[in-house]
């Protein structure tokens with residue numbers, strides 16, 4: 001089978017580093033499956049990886065794409081738990097391709113009828129939000145969590161999953177016009193950063209947030225830390241503003257605030273496939289019962305990847321940008337030269 005794939009040949013600007021290549025895929029070997037990919041989002045982590053600035057870099061050439069969903073075309077010898085037509089999450093890399101091989105043991109099985117755009121986004125933003133809310137500290141029902149970049153994909157998942165877990169969210173955004181939309185999504189309070197200090201003064205001491213989720217860094221990250229109850233945890237998982245977080249000693253000495261980082265990848269790697277399957281099963285249930293929705297702003301075909309990447313870098317989006325792969329890839333012309 002031939003497939004078009006987005007291959008990273010050097011780290012740098014997408015215009016010169018990322019190339020659309022047609023490759024021939026071998027038949028699945030023992031324990032492998034052949035997948036036709038359905039959809040794959042474009043995440044900030046993908047863009048960092050292309051530039052060579054991500055925490056984990058592949059050997060080049062490599063197929064880009066952190067997250068995606070595919071449907072099984074054929075199973076290799078010895079694969080009994082999966083079958084043709086199954087919808088699966090094939091891992092955490094190499095997703096920007098129309099078809100690929102995967103190890104059956106690494107795949108997470110999804111309900112066949114699950115919406116492919118929800119399925120394609122389930123392992124990054126929702127898992128990050130879920131693990132940040134549940135694995136760092138045990139928050140009693142009704143506890144407040146404060147976060148910035150509340151309109152981001154992760155921020156929206158924090159709002160929705162916190163609601164499922166009966167936690168309350170204090171959400172900081174940089175655009176006041178998002179307020180109604182995020183309240184409707186389940187946010188308890190939505191404010192712009194300038195109002196954070198005044199808002200927190202209205203909180204009873206006992207209700208102050210014990211967990212802050214910082215995706216922005218710089219002054220915004222510090223503002224979150226100032227809202228925390230003594231002993232609270234400040235978790236940095238992104239650095240969107242590219243400004244360093246400066247921590248005043250008073251927060252360490254008098255309030256004993258704990259500053260930590262979070263990286264979904266290291267969490268993912270520390271779990272077995274069965275443990276990952278169990279968490280994803282919970283997230284899928286929330287998607288299916290309407291408690292969790294992962295918005296899409298636009299989808300692009302693979303050949304328009306430069307347009308898609310530039311759209312993904314625009315501000316004020318209403319959802320993710322995804323690559324959507326065609327259903328019939330048998331028509332792809334045989335390449336005139338060979339790669340790999």
Ligand SMILES: NC(=O)c1ccc[n+]([C@@H]2O[C@H](COP(=O)([O-])OP(=O)(O)OC[C@H]3O[C@@H](n4cnc5c(N)ncnc54)[C@H](OP(=O)(O)O)[C@@H]3O)[C@@H](O)[C@H]2O)c1
Pocket residue numbers: 043044045124125128149150151152153154155174175215216236237238239240241262263264265314315316317
């Ligand atoms: N550590 C981990 O495991 C992990 C996992 C997933 C994501 N992340 C990180 O989390 C962050 C969010 O990712 P995502 O995929 O959820 O993002 P996304 O959906 O692409 O959204 C980006 C958000 O950032 C906001 N924003 C952009 N520039 C900003 C600035 N200078 N100050 C404040 N807000 C700004 C945007 O606000 P507007 O809506 O107003 O434009 C938007 O809400 C990224 O840094 C990503 O790398 C980390």
